[in-house]
Amino acid sequence: MTKERRTRQRALVLEVVQSSDDHPTAAQIFQRVRRRYPGIAYATIYNALRWLVNRGEITEYTFGDAAARYDRNPHRHHHALCTHCGQLFDVEVRLPKQILQQASRRTGMKITAHHIQFLGLCSRCAT
Amino acid sequence: MTKERRTRQRALVLEVVQSSDDHPTAAQIFQRVRRRYPGIAYATIYNALRWLVNRGEITEYTFGDAAARYDRNPHRHHHALCTHCGQLFDVEVRLPKQILQQASRRTGMKITAHHIQFLGLCSRCAT
DNA sequence: GTTACTGCAAAGTCTTTGCATGCGG
DNA sequence: CCGCATGCAAAGACTTTGCAGTAAC
Numbered sequence: 001m002t003k004e005r006r007t008r009q010r011a012l013v014l015e016v017v018q019s020s021d022d023h024p025t026a027a028q029i030f031q032r033v034r035r036r037y038p039g040i041a042y043a044t045i046y047n048a049l050r051w052l053v054n055r056g057e058i059t060e061y062t063f064g065d066a067a068a069r070y071d072r073n074p075h076r077h078h079h080a081l082c083t084h085c086g087q088l089f090d091v092e093v094r095l096p097k098q099i100l101q102q103a104s105r106r107t108g109m110k111i112t113a114h115h116i117q118f119l120g121l122c123s124r125c126a127t
Numbered sequence: 128m129t130k131e132r133r134t135r136q137r138a139l140v141l142e143v144v145q146s147s148d149d150h151p152t153a154a155q156i157f158q159r160v161r162r163r164y165p166g167i168a169y170a171t172i173y174n175a176l177r178w179l180v181n182r183g184e185i186t187e188y189t190f191g192d193a194a195a196r197y198d199r200n201p202h203r204h205h206h207a208l209c210t211h212c213g214q215l216f217d218v219e220v221r222l223p224k225q226i227l228q229q230a231s232r233r234t235g236m237k238i239t240a241h242h243i244q245f246l247g248l249c250s251r252c253a254t
Numbered sequence: 255g256t257t258a259c260t261g262c263a264a265a266g267t268c269t270t271t272g273c274a275t276g277c278g279g
Numbered sequence: 280c281c282g283c284a285t286g287c288a289a290a291g292a293c294t295t296t297g298c299a300g301t302a303a304c
Contacts, residue, residue, distance in 0.1 A: 005278055005283065026268080041286045046269065048284095064189055066294085067268060080234045089234045095243070099220050103245050107207045107216045111247040116222070118230050120238040132258060132303055153293080168261045173294065175259095193269085193292060 012037055013048035017058050018072045023079075023088045025067040063088070063117065080118035084125035091118060139164055140175035144185050145199045150206075150215045152194040190215070190244065207245035211252035218245060 016032045017024070024032070030045045049070060052058045059071045063081055069088065078091040095114060104111045143159045144151070151159070157172045176197060179185045186198045190208055196215065205218040222241060231238045 007278075007284065009285070039286080041288095043270075043287080044285055051284095060191075062189055062191055064187075078230075080230060080236050080238065082236065083239075089236070091230050091234055093226050093229050093233070095226070096223065099222070100245075102220050103205075103207060103218050103243075104247075106220070107218055107245070108250040109207050109209065109216070109245070109247045110253045111207065111245050112210075113246040115244045115246070116230075117242045117244070118227075118234070118236070118238045119240040119242070120231075120236045123235040126237045134259065134303075136260070166261075168263095170262080170295075171260055195293085 009033075009037065009040055009044050010048045010051060012040075013045060014052055014057060017049075017052070017070050020072065023061070023069040023071050025069055027067065029070065061115070076113065076115075078116040078118070080120065082122035082125055083119050084121055087122055089122070091116070136160075136164065136167055136171050137175045137178060139167075140172060141179055141184060144176075144179070144197050147199065150188070150196040150198050152196050154194065156197065188242070203240065203242075205243040205245070207247065209249035209252055210246050211248055214249055216249070218243070 012033050013029060016029055020029075020032070022028075026042075026045055026049060029049070030040075030042055033040055033045065049058070049060070053060050053070075056074050059074050060068050061071060061079065062068050063079075065086070071090075073090065078093060080089045080091050081087075082089075093116070095116065100111055100114065103109075103114075139160050140156060143156055147156075147159070149155075153169075153172055153176060156176070157167075157169055160167055160172065176185070176187070180187050180197075183201050186201050187195050188198060188206065189195050190206075192213070198217075200217065205220060207216045207218050208214075209216075220243070222243065227238055227241065230236075230241075
């Protein structure tokens with residue numbers, strides 16, 4: 001059994017992610033946590049994020065750009081990325097069951113999850 | 128205007144990607160090209176890949192893991208990733224128009240593209 | 255002949271690791 | 280007290296950049 005420790009650092013990382021609605025990267029989380037806990041190490045942020053992801057408390061997503069982004073909302077939902085300003089929005093849509101069945105049939109895989117990335121221009125960049 | 132040059136290196140990179148059905152990473156492409164052109168530099172692979180992506184001859188995708196993968200098939204299609212062995216399959220399914228309209232309405236964005244990632248276990252890993 | 259591309263190495267970005275110290279249980 | 284997590288720095292994986300020389304046209 002793994003003994004689990006709720007440390008000040010992990011609590012702070014979780015708190016920061018939960019209070020962010022902009023899907024921050026590890027670097028942004030580091031900066032925000034450091035404002036309240038200046039001595040914290042970068043590695044601790046990564047450790048805490050991985051721990052939280054494994055426990056299902058937050059979710060990690062990667063998009064075309066380099067850094068992974070973290071999401072406070074652990075249930076499955078989808079995302080729309082503005083290709084101009086990089087802003088990321090949550091999208092609540094449901095993929096019809098038949099599409100999942102099609103995907104499963106055509107690949108021979110047992111599909112357990114899916115994620116849709118929408119790309120386009122946000123209302124501010126579209127003008 | 129930018130004058131475009133078809134060089135031996137770029138031709139080889141394109142040829143390697145087009146003859147690969149396994150969505151290779153830059154490192155794999157590098158190895159495969161180097162078998163036929165031993166002196167080629169890593170940077171040249173990246174330059175060639177970016178050039179080919181910009182011209183629309185190949186497509187770049189990023190998944191959870193570190194390295195980008197390149198796809199010989201430039202038309203829009205979707206992917207299924209085996210979370211056990213990492214193998215990536217093409218998936219041909221069509222997202223219903225109403226889902227795109229919903230996404231657009233709910234985010235206020237002008238959606239120009241989308242990509243579905245299916246996750247699960249391939250037939251070999253599922254047993 | 256120009257000028258864009260290559261090859262090389264070095265730097266840059268994001269993430270992980272090794273190890274001594276320290277805190278949580 | 281024991282062991283996991285932290286903090287620090289260094290390494291690791293992937294990608295980009297600067298620049299001199301070379302090849303495409």
